[in-house]
Amino acid sequence: MNVTINGKAEEITEITLAALCKRFLDHPHTIATAVNGQFVSVNDRPEYSLKDGDKVEILSPRQGG
């Protein structure tokens, strides 16, 4: 299916958000996720099925003022 990950269109084979997150880091607690502007908690990721056209945000800690 086609989704947008952090603003970039991609074709993916992963079904769940948890599976997609494995691409990013080995430690799922150092990222936070949202789909279509809604927060999805780490506990909900394994059950969260992605759909064609979803916009996924995967964020991690960064410097800030």
Next chain:
Amino acid sequence: MTNSQFKLYDTSLSSRLIMGTALYPSPQSLIDSVNAGGSEIVTLSLRRETAGDGAANDFWAHIQKLNVNLLPNTAGCKTAKDAITTAQMAREIFGTKWLKLEVIANDDTLQPDLFELVEATKELSSQGFQVFPYTTEDLGAAEKLLEAGAEVLMPWGAPIGTGRGLMNPYALRTMRSYFPDTPLIVDAGIGAPSHAAEAMEMGYDAILLNTAIAKAGDPVAMGKAFKLAVEAGHLAHQALLIEQRDMASPSTPVAGTPFFDLDNLN
């Protein structure tokens, strides 16, 4: 007594200097500067993760070593909706209810959008967040933020990153007088330790800054300079400053002035 304890929400603190973590020349410089500044709270953000990029994890590892309170921000958000989602993501990662709520109205001035700010504060407070809203000196907005659940307010000194100091000292002084019991933190626009001292002399509870230390020629020395200025300003406020006068008034006693009774020899 140079540094009395105070509370932000339910946390007791000694240091009244809150430091940002961005723009430092190196991670070690950041750590050394925070230690020199004696800060017990640092701000940080969430940004898009890039697959295979370990930079974010390195930063996070350094921050965790500091063992300070974390104040995540919602920098760059332009709507209440985006700020709320970012806040929820930050709470999960950083494990804190604290949130520096920024909702930006304008890219040139980075001034707060007060309408969205109030809306986001109300929703986030209802979700159990302890909100630190980045706001202006507007008293009406400040009252609405308090009604919405904020227990701390953070008015700007000047636009973010400008280093211009307190652009409207009259309004900041008025705000301090109007909300005597609310913790007030000057956030943004501070460029020099004297600016921080000025706000603390007015009775502000703390100062939040980033660029002035991070971009200084020697960030570690500047961290120490701000620590001293914040402490000096706070102590001066507690010691009660004198009233300003229009006319000169001699400090040396007039009584007993020598030659007082002699005419001018010329």
